[in-house]
Amino acid sequence: MAHQPQQHRRKDQLSHLIARELSELIARMKDPRIGFASVTGVDLSQDLRHAKVYISVMGSADEQRASMTALTHATGFLRHELAQRLTIRYTPELVFRLDDSIARGAHVLDLINQTMVSTQPAPSAQPAQPPAQPTQPGE
Numbered sequence: 001m002a003h004q005p006q007q008h009r010r011k012d013q014l015s016h017l018i019a020r021e022l023s024e025l026i027a028r029m030k031d032p033r034i035g036f037a038s039v040t041g042v043d044l045s046q047d048l049r050h051a052k053v054y055i056s057v058m059g060s061a062d063e064q065r066a067s068m069t070a071l072t073h074a075t076g077f078l079r080h081e082l083a084q085r086l087t088i089r090y091t092p093e094l095v096f097r098l099d100d101s102i103a104r105g106a107h108v109l110d111l112i113n114q115t116m117v118s119t120q121p122a123p124s125a126q127p128a129q130p131p132a133q134p135t136q137p138g139e
Helices: 004-028 061-073 075-085 101-119
Strands: 036-044 050-058 093-098
Touching (some): 004 036, 004 050, 004 075, 050 101, 061 093, 075 093
Parallel strands (some): 050 093
16 A cells, blocks of 8 residues: 555645636636635545535625635536646546635634733723933033
């Protein structure tokens, strides 16, 4: 089983390559339904024939749904363009999945920030004294 690590390395390299190419293709698409969408990852099957493409979309739930619908409708076009760009025997079937991990991470950061603000001691009631003005020689 000496070829097993090489198989994983090829799968990882191909996943990164597909993610990069799809990111570029999606950025160039003219469909107004596709908002600010970015490819966050690609999970290839062991036989390299199926790819789950994880997409992060900034915006409301409706905007995310519209972007995912547009990408699903463009799957054939994207797969064809991917086949033109890659030199592989089989271009994988693409399935798009919404990746909300960035939004979840932002929510967790907001919660942490709120906790930090609420646990800080209240500022003193006295107004801060302005710093003393340095005097210039000769005044």
